[in-house]
Amino acid sequence: MKKLLFILTLSLLVFGGFSFKQIYFTPLYFEIPKGFPKPVYDFKNNPLTEEGFQLGRNLFYDPILSRDNTISCASCHLQQTGFTHVDHDLSHGIEGRIGTRNSMTLMNLAWSKTFMWDGGVNHLDVQAIHPITSEVEMDETLENVVSKLQRSEKYQHLFQDAFGTKKITGQLTLKAISQFVVMLTTSNSKYDKVLRKEEQFTDMEQKGYAVFKRNCASCHQEPLFTNDGFENNGLSIDTTLNDVGRMRITQKETDRQKFKVPTLRNVQFTFPYMHDGRFETLNEVIKHYNSGIEKSATLSPKLQQPMLLSDDERTELLAFLKTLTDKEFLFNPRFSFPR
Known part of the structure; x- marks a missing residue:
């Protein structure tokens, strides 16, 4: 990732005179991987540092x-596991409270126009409000x-370093979270390396790719x-759960049981699957699409x-899906717990 140190010189009015303070950012x-479209996230409104x-x-x-200071974003x-949870079907919160949906993965969010399974959030910079509240x-x-952040000497310094002020606000808090999660780009799986002609699919993976392109x-x-x-x-x-999906947001009957299409990148490790985490394995997912689809008006x-x-085709499809695993992303120390 390219980095460049530059200096912003801010002129501050102090007691009727001027003083100068150098702020270093x-x-x-943000590098767009080869073959990826232009991101939809507007970096001009939240410059990355x-x-x-x-x-x-x-x-x-x-x-x-x-x-109660027990649950972080990373808890789910x-x-x-591709920035989702794997130890239960539905998300868990404070005091052991159980949600109604499986947590979504956090990756390649710069290309997302809507967030949550029902699209109830339409901008990354406000997405964190939902789990917080x-x-x-x-x-x-x-x-x-x-209020808690303002009482923390650690965060006073971190906000000063990030935004040039110790005045902590909700807007700056949300923008900082966005700066972290928007950088969670995954683009170095075997699939990507094959497209870049750095590696080759096995015969089984190549056949699975063909199955994928025909059906998925x-x-x-x-x-x-x-x-x-x-x-x-x-x-x-x-x-x-009686989850009506997108209809909960739009109130349109035509959106009943519609849920956001999740990315399949790193899908080998993002189980359980579906909005309610009902499937534990990819074999169960493939079986559903192979013969378990229920007809309905909005299908x-x-x-x-x-x-x-x-x-054989199911086995080949599974082999291809595993080529979407990007271990560099899953174990990148820049994305791990800060030491």
Whole structure:
């Protein structure tokens, strides 16, 4: 990642006269991987710096964001599993409270227009408000978070380094978190290396790629492996959760049971799968699309016919999906707990 040290000289009015203070920032340059489209995130409104990134990284891993200081963003978004959780179907919050959905992965967010399974958040810079204020997640208010941060000498210094001020605000807190998560780019899997002609698929992986392009690519579009849209993928309704998906936001019957199409990058490690975490393995997921789709009025037109893959084709598809694993991303020390 390219870095360049530059100096911003700020002129400050002090007691009727002028004094000059040099503020040093280290800008980060967001590199668009080869073959990726232009990001939708507007970096002009939140210029990336190393100091902002490190502040956001500290906030991401700090349970100070929750009411009882026990739950951090990382509690449900673990790096080694594609920044999601794997130890339970539904997200868990403070006091052992259980949510209603599986946590989504956090990767390649610079290309996302909407967030959450139902698209209830439309900008990355405000996404963190949802888990912070959710009763079953952090159960806190942004005002209280700011108050706690203001009392922390550590965060006074980190905000000074990142934004040139010790005056901590909710807006700056959210922007710092965005600076961290927007940098979570994954683009160095075997699939990517094959496209760059650095490696080659095995025969089984190549056949699986062909199966994928015939059956899955319309929703999980390359290279991001999502279309950033919402689809009803034929799951039976969980009568306990009774989750209507996108319809909860739009109130449109045509959006009933539609959920955001998740990326398949690093999918080998992002189990459990689906919005309610009902499938533990990729084999179960493939079996669903192969023969378990339930018909309904809003079922995606792309899924009107089951895949009906042979045993060999299912094995080949699984082999290809594993080529989407980017271990460099999953174990990158820059994204881990700050030491």
